[in-house]
Amino acid sequence: YIGTPSGLFRGYPGDAQETCASYDPRIRPWYVAATSGPKNVILVIDVSGSMRDFGRLELAKDAAKTVIDTLTNFDYVGVVIFSDTASTLYTTTMVPASSANLLNLNSAIDGITARGTTNYEAAFTEAFDLLTR
DSSP states (O other): OEEOTTSOEEOSSOOOOSSOOSOOGGGSHHHHHHHSOOOEEEEEEEOSGGGGGGGHHHHHHHHHHHHHTTOOTTOEEEEEEESSSEEEESOSSOEEOOHHHHHHHHHHHHTOOOOSOOOHHHHHHHHHHHHHO
């Protein structure tokens, strides 16, 4: 197979398909690893009460898990959740993106519930503190 930076994917031998499949190589770990180097990723997720409206929290959780699923063993990841206050999710330091850590992070994200008000200052303070730990 071949995957290009623009997202073109070709497999060999070819497979005839009636419609364009939902397969997107740009969110596969092999593609992300080949197009970028090791990275430190901090996800900041709003869990305030307003996230209950219109399914926002579920969308945010799905987006966070999609990003986490693209990480490789060379990456480090941390998650900050915030409402009235901010805190780290799963661990207080950034962790290697190993299979076990990614599984635990995805489980922790699934357990998030909405509550409180929105305090962006606390969120960014916690995120920058996480970078320095």
